[in-house]
Every structure is written in structure tokens, then in C-alpha cells.
Amino acid sequence: MSMQKTSRPNVGLFVTCLVDLYRPTVGFAAVKLLEQAGCTVDVPLTQTCCGQPAYNSGDRRSTREIARQVIEAFEGFDYVVAPSGSCGGMISHHYAELFADEPDWQLRAKSLSAKTHELVSFLTDICGVTEVQAKLDASVTYHDSCSGLRELKIKQQPRRLLGTVDGLSLTELPTAETCCGFGGTFCIKYSDVSLEMVRRKADDIAATEADLLLAGDMGCLLNMAGKLKRDSSTVKARHVAEVLAGMTDTPAIGEAE
Known part of the structure; x- marks a missing residue:
């Protein structure tokens, strides 16, 4: 999938906990790169952790609660981009399985997963940045x-x-x-x-x-x-x-x- 050159997609930046707490410069760099690639960037203030620490520790209940927050914060964007393969992978590869017994939430999770990307791969593979x-x-x-x-x-x-x-x-x-x-x-x-x-x-x-x-x-x-x-x-x-x-x-x- 590649982005149409005439479009200006609305991107939700998933900042990640570690960038927010330890290295905000990475978030600002991500915004700069995305805007240079022709995107409109927003950073939802309601975003929180992707849930991976709880997920890896086997706490599925807490992970689902966190995932719901993320889905609600980001599902209105054309794309979700994270400057992290770890967080990007959590959302794009593991959210849907969390809601195997909740069809409505699973559908929302799958929709979000399909438009979630890591920053550099989004720039090259979706935006066509060379x-x-x-x-x-x-x-x-x-x-x-x-x-x-x-x-x-x-x-x-x-x-x-x-x-x-x-x-x-x-x-x-x-x-x-x-x-x-x-x-x-x-x-x-x-x-x-x-x-x-x-x-x-x-x-x-x-x-x-x-x-x-x-x-x-x-x-x-x-x-x-x-x-x-x-x-x-x-x-x-x-x-x-x-x-x-x-x-x-x-x-x-x-x-x-």
C-alpha cells in the first residue's frame, strides 16, 4: 500500500512511553519527518502505553483495558505511526487477539492494526520517501x-x-x-x-x-x-x-x- 501523492493523510503519532519520558526529541523528530513527507500530524493527549509490558507479563485484562484506550484515541486517523518497532508491532500484531470474545472490539482493533506502522517503514513504504x-x-x-x-x-x-x-x-x-x-x-x-x-x-x-x-x-x-x-x-x-x-x-x- 502506498500513499497517493495528491493526498495529505492525517497521521496520529503514537509517541511511546520511553520517548515521552526519556527522549522527547525523538517525538519532535518524528513530527518533522512526517510533515516533510506531506502528512498532517496530531498527537492525541489521551494516548497512553501500548500495553506491551502487561501483555508480556501475562496480564491480559490490563492489556485489554489499555488497548481500548489506544483504539479510542487513534481510530479516527488515516494512519497511526510510532517511532518504535516494539510498540508498532504490539498494536499491529497483537491487539486483535486480545478481543477474541468481543467481536465489536476485535473489529475495531483489526481496523487500527491495519493502519499502524513504525516510523521509518511508514516513510519509505507508505509515503515513498527516498x-x-x-x-x-x-x-x-x-x-x-x-x-x-x-x-x-x-x-x-x-x-x-x-x-x-x-x-x-x-x-x-x-x-x-x-x-x-x-x-x-x-x-x-x-x-x-x-x-x-x-x-x-x-x-x-x-x-x-x-x-x-x-x-x-x-x-x-x-x-x-x-x-x-x-x-x-x-x-x-x-x-x-x-x-x-x-x-x-x-x-x-x-x-x-
């Missing part, structure tokens, strides 16, 4: 988040757009598709396993000698940025949207504001 007007003299490496890669099939989309950033060079991370160990509540329930996973990941990132680590999910970025900082690594971390929007004048993730 380049960005951004400049950054830096070497970067890229981590593919599990949800974005495996649920939403996001792999080449960010790389294609990064290839049009003036001055930027991309060094592929050999373990780009390997989980960083965050996994939402996984890193809390299985902290020892999670720490070993991010230790290996941080070593691989540092070995690239890149200036920046980029990814499309704040959970992964906070996890990896924290380990890199504890290791006193020179590699800094940013959300890919910040680079594509040319909004890199703020401190990197985990650095003092």
Missing part, C-alpha cells in the same frame, strides 16, 4: 531491534534513508540482528542473562569504532547506551529519527542535558 535533507559528519553503526526486524520486517528501510544523509558513513554491525538483552520486562526477570547479552553487544559495537550507535527503539538504545557509558566507550547512541531529521544538536542518549 531521501532526507540532513547532514551529519559521523560514522555510525546500526542495531536492528527484535520487534522491528522480526515482526515488522524492517531492515533496509533505515539504511536506505541513512545512505542519503550528507557526510554520514555506515559501518555494519556484524551482530546487528542479535538481541541486545533488553526485551522489556525480560531484563528485569532475567537480569543476569540480559547483562551478559548487552555486554557482548557493547563489545561488538565498540569494535566498529563508530562515532554513533543508531536504532529505532528507545528500549534497546537505553540498554546499550547505558552499557557503553559504563564501559567508558566513546560510542554514543541516538534514535535514527534524530539523525534523519537533522536534529543532533542535543546530547546523546544517556548524556547530561
